[in-house]
Amino acid sequence: MDVRSLLFAIVCAVASAGCGLVVDLDLPDPSPPSDAGAGADASLRDATIPDGAVHPADAAIVDAAILDASRPDGVYVPSNIESRSFWNLGGGAVATREDGCYCSFLNTDTGEISGMLSGDRAPGRGLDPVSGIYFEVVPQASGPDLGVFVMEQLTVRSPFDFDGLYLYGDNALVLLVRGEVEIDGHLGDGSGSNGYRGGAARAPGAGPLGGLPSASLMEGGGGGGFAGSGGAGSGSVRGGAASGDETLVPLLQGSGGGGGYEGAGGRGGRGIQISSLLRIRASAQSLIDVRGSGGQSGGGGGGAGGAVLLEAPEVELAGRIVANGGGGGSCSARGSLGSSEVARAPGAEGCGGRGGAGGGADAVDGGDAIEGTEGAGGGGAAGRIRINATSGVFDSLRTSPLRTSEGVSFGRLP
Known part of the structure; x- marks a missing residue:
């Protein structure tokens, strides 16, 4: 636990009221980054280098602003970026x-x-x-x-x-x-959403595990998969299976829903990574939103929610982070865009059937469609949320899917 978090915890213990939950992510040391095998990166992990320090061999790629005393946490290799030299490219x-x-x-x-x-x-x-x-x-x-x-x-x-x-x-x-x-x-x-595209009518959704398409009037497209499986379209058309790593390396996006017999599948949610050398603060009013889109009328499957990866030495997060899947479309109406709240998006109703609900809240899987006289699409799965830090405040943070689900994970900053 760093000095600031320790002092905060002591003050909370004395005051015994009004303090947020300070979490020290006391996790096992992560695997070395991909470029840790030689050179400056390998030396940085030497036990003789104090925590948070920058090894002299690395100074050539870190400018004076980053080495300033106001940045005591050192320089880490961002997820999905091969070298820490990227930090020095812009301002x-x-x-x-x-x-x-x-x-x-x-x-x-x-x-x-x-x-x-x-x-x-x-x-x-x-x-x-x-x-x-x-x-x-x-x-x-x-x-x-x-x-x-x-x-x-x-x-x-x-x-x-x-x-x-x-x-x-x-x-x-x-x-x-x-x-x-x-x-x-x-x-x-x-x-809407800007992840992997939904399939056109009778075509599969894009992405690692997009929903399968409808092949007849009575079938609907399957929902896109990500943290969970996409819901089945009517006629037992399969949704995409769960995909991706909880670390969000590589950074994926939500898979698209399968196309219905007439309507396209919904697009998956975007992938977002925010990496800071200092801290990330999100207020109670904040909303980080990577929702999947609903399947179109004509039985389109819903798109899966996207990905949010936040990493910094200190994180103070309130507000909402939502990676909800979109609802499945019915014969005559489009499924709902993934909810911006901690809730599931409903599927559309029509022709005696209903599209599956999108994944979210306490359910990472998309819901299965209910069959009617014509096809309806399955709901898109929930996406993934990952937070890498040394310490942080999370007690007011609301996530969808919930923090207790397999869609949300925490890691120790390298």
């Missing part, structure tokens, strides 16, 4: 407007950031000379491409939990923030 700040304007956008494919209080970033890869923010598209061997942004600070504020920073583009998002992250509003997709 600048991202700060959203605070007037509820619905106008702060980030594109994971082009690198464009617009409508910001802090100023905009033009499209393009590399270091933007105006904003100081670096952007690159980094491929993953077993997952979607990553749109990686490197910045000094991230502030998402809004008077409403449904406004803040809206995300666009097909790539999963990685934000490498050298300073503090503060979230006091909404961070998520601006138009």
